[in-house]
Amino acid sequence: MTCWGKLNRVTPYKQKIIAVCLSLGALLVLSACQESADVQNTANDYSIYRHSMDGAPASLDPAQASSIYANFLAVNLYDTLYRYKYLARPYQLEPNLAEGLPEVSSDGLIYTIRIKPGAHFIDDPAFPEGKGRAVSARDFVYSIKRQFDVKTRAQGAWLWQDRIVGLEDWKEEGSDYDQDVSGLKALNDRTLQIQLISPFPQLTHTLAQGYSAIVPREAVEFYGKEFAIHPVGSGPYRLQAFDSARAVLIRNADFREEPLSLEAEGYNPESHAHLGLELLEGRSPPFTNRIEIEFISEDAARWNSFIAGELDFIKVPVSQFDQVLQQRDPPRLESSLDEDYHLLANLESGFVHTDFNMDDRRIGYHPDKTQNARNRALRCAITKAFDWQKRNEVFYYGIGQVFPGIIPPAAPEFDPGQDMGPVTRDLEGARTLLTDFGWNAENLPVLEYGFPASVTERQMFEQFRSFMGEVGYPQEKIRPLTFATYGDYARAYLNREVMLTTIGWTMDYPDAENTIQLFYGPNSSPGSNSANYNNNEFNRLYRASSGIQPSPMRTTMYRNMNRIVLDDCATISGVSRRLILLWDKSKVMLPDRSFLGGFFFRFVDSVQHAEEGNEAEQ
Amino acid sequence: MQYLLQKMVHGLLLILGVTLVSFILMVWFGPDQTYTLIGKNATPEQIEDIGRQLGYDQPFALRYANYVGDLFTFNLGASNSSGEQVSSILRKTIPVTLALMIPGFVLGNLLGIALGLTAAQHRGRWADRLITGLSVTGMSVSFLVIIIVLQVLLSTPYGLNLFPVRGWQVGDPLSYFRYVTVPTLSLIFVTLGYNTRFYRAVFVEESGKDHIRTARAYGASSASILWKHVLKNSLVPITTRVMFSIPLVVISGSLLIESYFGIPGVGKVTFDAITNGDQPVLKAVVGLTAVAFVLIQVLTDFVYKLVDPRIT
Numbered sequence: 001m002t003c004w005g006k007l008n009r010v011t012p013y014k015q016k017i018i019a020v021c022l023s024l025g026a027l028l029v030l031s032a033c034q035e036s037a038d039v040q041n042t043a044n045d046y047s048i049y050r051h052s053m054d055g056a057p058a059s060l061d062p063a064q065a066s067s068i069y070a071n072f073l074a075v076n077l078y079d080t081l082y083r084y085k086y087l088a089r090p091y092q093l094e095p096n097l098a099e100g101l102p103e104v105s106s107d108g109l110i111y112t113i114r115i116k117p118g119a120h121f122i123d124d125p126a127f128p129e130g131k132g133r134a135v136s137a138r139d140f141v142y143s144i145k146r147q148f149d150v151k152t153r154a155q156g157a158w159l160w161q162d163r164i165v166g167l168e169d170w171k172e173e174g175s176d177y178d179q180d181v182s183g184l185k186a187l188n189d190r191t192l193q194i195q196l197i198s199p200f201p202q203l204t205h206t207l208a209q210g211y212s213a214i215v216p217r218e219a220v221e222f223y224g225k226e227f228a229i230h231p232v233g234s235g236p237y238r239l240q241a242f243d244s245a246r247a248v249l250i251r252n253a254d255f256r257e258e259p260l261s262l263e264a265e266g267y268n269p270e271s272h273a274h275l276g277l278e279l280l281e282g283r284s285p286p287f288t289n290r291i292e293i294e295f296i297s298e299d300a301a302r303w304n305s306f307i308a309g310e311l312d313f314i315k316v317p318v319s320q321f322d323q324v325l326q327q328r329d330p331p332r333l334e335s336s337l338d339e340d341y342h343l344l345a346n347l348e349s350g351f352v353h354t355d356f357n358m359d360d361r362r363i364g365y366h367p368d369k370t371q372n373a374r375n376r377a378l379r380c381a382i383t384k385a386f387d388w389q390k391r392n393e394v395f396y397y398g399i400g401q402v403f404p405g406i407i408p409p410a411a412p413e414f415d416p417g418q419d420m421g422p423v424t425r426d427l428e429g430a431r432t433l434l435t436d437f438g439w440n441a442e443n444l445p446v447l448e449y450g451f452p453a454s455v456t457e458r459q460m461f462e463q464f465r466s467f468m469g470e471v472g473y474p475q476e477k478i479r480p481l482t483f484a485t486y487g488d489y490a491r492a493y494l495n496r497e498v499m500l501t502t503i504g505w506t507m508d509y510p511d512a513e514n515t516i517q518l519f520y521g522p523n524s525s526p527g528s529n530s531a532n533y534n535n536n537e538f539n540r541l542y543r544a545s546s547g548i549q550p551s552p553m554r555t556t557m558y559r560n561m562n563r564i565v566l567d568d569c570a571t572i573s574g575v576s577r578r579l580i581l582l583w584d585k586s587k588v589m590l591p592d593r594s595f596l597g598g599f600f601f602r603f604v605d606s607v608q609h610a611e612e613g614n615e616a617e618q
Numbered sequence: 619m620q621y622l623l624q625k626m627v628h629g630l631l632l633i634l635g636v637t638l639v640s641f642i643l644m645v646w647f648g649p650d651q652t653y654t655l656i657g658k659n660a661t662p663e664q665i666e667d668i669g670r671q672l673g674y675d676q677p678f679a680l681r682y683a684n685y686v687g688d689l690f691t692f693n694l695g696a697s698n699s700s701g702e703q704v705s706s707i708l709r710k711t712i713p714v715t716l717a718l719m720i721p722g723f724v725l726g727n728l729l730g731i732a733l734g735l736t737a738a739q740h741r742g743r744w745a746d747r748l749i750t751g752l753s754v755t756g757m758s759v760s761f762l763v764i765i766i767v768l769q770v771l772l773s774t775p776y777g778l779n780l781f782p783v784r785g786w787q788v789g790d791p792l793s794y795f796r797y798v799t800v801p802t803l804s805l806i807f808v809t810l811g812y813n814t815r816f817y818r819a820v821f822v823e824e825s826g827k828d829h830i831r832t833a834r835a836y837g838a839s840s841a842s843i844l845w846k847h848v849l850k851n852s853l854v855p856i857t858t859r860v861m862f863s864i865p866l867v868v869i870s871g872s873l874l875i876e877s878y879f880g881i882p883g884v885g886k887v888t889f890d891a892i893t894n895g896d897q898p899v900l901k902a903v904v905g906l907t908a909v910a911f912v913l914i915q916v917l918t919d920f921v922y923k924l925v926d927p928r929i930t
Contacts, residue, residue: 061701153671157664227701228702245880300769300878304770308783310784484649485894487651494665528658528659
């Protein structure tokens, strides 16, 4: 009997059940389909750039742009007054929505900034008749006020806290947006004025961050909490889709015309000539019609997806370095990959360091002078016993840059000629210190080394324990303090409960003040000084340098502060990781994966598209 | 009517129990989201403000009462991370997870039944040993390894390069087939061993019963015994297993698959909520899973009656 014959034997009741099941199945597939606009066959579309990130932003509200991922999205969906030049390294500021660099009063307290005409928010139902309106100076004032409104749950207020006249009062008085802030004014539609409490040379840098991106009040009020997933900006891109796995941005066709000048962006033929960037000269960004950002935290999945041609860009997982690089220093790509991909070995704008909790009397400050000196000796012995070369070799493929102190190589104030003694292993020196100050296996304190639970973190702990074992520190006295999530870990060290805290810090702006403030006494936990370091001379120097514009004198002060921290052995620091970035040669671009570099999306183009664009212009 | 009333009371108690236990775990052992939401250099006042907004300052009993009240009125609130309404998140993600998981779930069970039947029929012989051996092997291999190996074999230039490595750009049945195939194969591979072992045990037990011996004595063919007697009489444990797997398949079963294949389903959202301590999302998922269990329990009783009219 045929199948059809068998089916005919099924009772009408069962036929109905089968029909209902099939209909439900079809309905399910249809409901799981994404909106057609978001679904395109993108495999060979050259006007699409497919980017990968190793994490995902939870919110697209600029007020919550605290992660690299969220910041990337914020600076592409919204406008900031300033941005960093596309190609210049060290990073240099460039006006974005601002017409020029700020006019600063002679006392350094009043900043006047004019914004460019013609910038418009994208069309959105939040506006009357759905038509995006012009961006005005008042929008900037509103956006900064939001950072100080408790209801926003903003994460960027620390940048302007105790800096702008009247902002704290405005917050204390209930955050009424119709109430003016004396130090934050829109003089007219296109001019704004910021009055500072004391000089703050880094102010312009803060205006290049996602936190300072300009949002329209109508949209915030229209969407309420869901504004975080309905971005309404005036940036080069607008959001088309966003979920836990990806975000899709499409070109904002109304973005202002600003022809690209490679020279102004810091083009250097020696380092950039092979990238084909010349094709972009004179054309107005954004160049790519559609950017698909895949959030892939799993290294294997990210790599497989890249190698299968589903992505144009990847930050190569460390586990793949052996396959990708034929030479470490300077990093060189395997010949099989060299034909298809560009390589950039990018030193991160930040560093990894392990801090002692100076608030813990077992290892940190002690009211008794003798014990205080013994504790310092113990910390110094631990830093001497730490083997940075091995740490770099095992966990950073030997291509990270080890440096002494708290001014990382990416900071302009970094001293390349400084003494490497503090990061050179000295087992004999460590043992001598312990003996001289009366430390032995019996009286050494239990060291609690905190970390969020992960295989790599555990391995780092075990390596630390083995380093200490070599100077006679009993293994059982070095204990792991694990936390299920990073949030739990943060809660513990912000509450001063962790003796040794390892943290990676990514610089918010290219000024060593951003890392030096990590050791400024008043910033102690729950502030960013998780070492709870408090040295009067350091604090005095920090305060004295905080109002000084970049200059040799300020650099000297920064370096002195670096030395003080090293002398006190408050931290085991540090290493700047080198990121291996690969991208498809069909794309014309110079990628960046730092807080400062998210602006590069607008300059990404494909070779084919760029060539066609140039031919059309000719 | 009395039966329904009894079931409702039992269901209500189950929901209260599950929600209470999970709420205790969330509140006392879950991550404190305050420290994920604060910015750098936060002051103690700012930390306190965020904690207050998240409701951490309220007494436990009041928080739990609010939770249960919200659950029964389907007022699921908004995610603390993204601000999106939880109902909207679930509306978008649950269909994706179902579309992702159902093929693997159905095929994994059908194949498990077929292999279980074959093994039971050839009990003690090489076919049985082969199937049992392969099942144990399948059960021993890590899900993660299976996913990565299948990705490399089927989706990259190192292998056949036939399917996308990851993503969910599903717009028509063909694209659905492209995106669902490798995750489905992974799911089948990982569940088949467990299913086969379970169904084999059920069928072996059924094969030893008196009515099967009677059927054999009457000269019924082995195919007829297998299909009409063994399989049909095993439908009650099969139904139990299948029905009670459904809520788990929707939530926890899809977690690794969704992460590794970049699929925006409810498993990934739940995992993120657990690690971030996003309680509104977590409370909704836990609460709705408990409700789903209760509904499935009721539904299972009806299905029992369908497959075995002797059950009253």
